[in-house]
Amino acid sequence: MPMPISPKPDHAEQLLPKWTYYEDAWFEREHKELFSRAWTFACVVQDIPQPGDYRAVQVNRHGIMVVRGKDGEIRAFHNTCRHRGTQIFEEGKSGNCRHGIVCPYHAWTYNPNDGSLRGLPKKDLAFPDMTLEDWPLHKASVGVLGDLIFVNPQAVPEDDFETWLGSMRDTHMWPHKLDGLSEKRPVRYDFAANWKGFCENAMDGYHLSYLHDKTLMGPDIECQRWDAVGRHWVVFSEAEERPSANPYTRIPGVDTSKPYPVVYQFFPNSGVLSSPIFFSAYTIVPVAPEQCYLELRTWMMPREQQPQAERTKPSSTSGHGHIMPDGKRYISIDTLSCHAMESLDFQIEDMWVCEQQQKALHSPMMQTGPLARLGETPLTWFQQHILDYVPLDGPEMRVAAELHDGHEPLRSAIPTRTAVAAS
Ligand code: FES
Ligand SMILES: [Fe+2]
Incomplete structure (x- = not known):
């Protein structure tokens, strides 16, 4: 019997206590109670x-x-x-x-x-x-x-694949076919942060115009649309009035004359980027409570079909990091030759801010404040799914909450599995 899925929330709030982003016992529970039952x-x-x-x-x-x-x-x-x-x-x-x-x-x-x-x-x-x-x-x-x-x-599996997908296959499918595309060098981004921090960053629409003011430059929250499909988050790009001036060759079949799905975050830790010029699939691999890596594979139209000026560019990334014998490019903050915020790679900017947030978690003063009603509601929804699999209502967890936070956490705001099922 699949677990009930809570609907898209109408407000944004932090449901997970901060110690769930660094506590060993919680991380072990995530492996046992979530990842060992999840599709990736x-x-x-x-x-x-x-x-x-x-x-x-x-x-x-x-x-x-x-x-x-x-x-x-x-x-x-x-x-x-x-x-x-x-x-x-x-x-x-x-x-x-x-x-x-x-x-x-x-x-x-x-x-x-x-x-x-x-x-x-x-x-x-x-x-x-x-x-x-x-x-x-x-x-x-x-x-x-x-x-x-x-x-x-x-x-x-407790949830068979089609149940886990929800209506995705019928309602939100990308048109990209990998046959005929050419794979770029895979990239692995290693960073010192909890895996959930990265997922939340990926779903946070509020930061796009600010953290990424040199790279993505938006869109602003009032222009964003996201859909809840099963437990998966799908964000849309606005329709193009005319094909953008992007220099890369476009992938056939991607209709940008109306809003189209462009980023998919599959719960819990996989994703897809489905742009008119590239297609990427990724996972965020949880290594330790404060260590994870993003493994990203990208496909584009073959090099010989790209404009001459683009053929000599190193890859879909900005060329940071090191190529290892396994053929992948490895990128981490400490191996950059410039500051992360000068890298002109939005993934590196995200990785940097996730590490900054992770470091702050250990300050006794750090508590998450209010979340943006537009732009940050997907975080609440994502955290609710985590709590569906790894409930926070056991006595052990109450003791842990008191030990770590030193005061009552947002416990009253945390819906239990029973409450969600009843809603
Ligand atoms: S461990 Fe595989 S054959 Fe012995
Ligand atoms: Fe970002």
């Missing part, structure tokens, strides 16, 4: 085009292999061997396993179609009484939206 963007169908193709991805704390079976079906298994648990495929690696998923340690071999254990060396000598059927790879679940593959670590 993992990779794209173009990563595994042929039968037997696989891609190993990190989905929050879970190592997952996404495999296209010999029958063409896409499935997901936990990337941990049933013998002594070794990670079978290295994270980020792709390849083909149509002849079997073979653990590198002792060569236990699994069937790529269903994860069953097909064989192992010296079975009669080493494991004479063992029944192979008892030791399949643990199954995870996959869902496909457009070209994006999402993974849920549960073999039988």
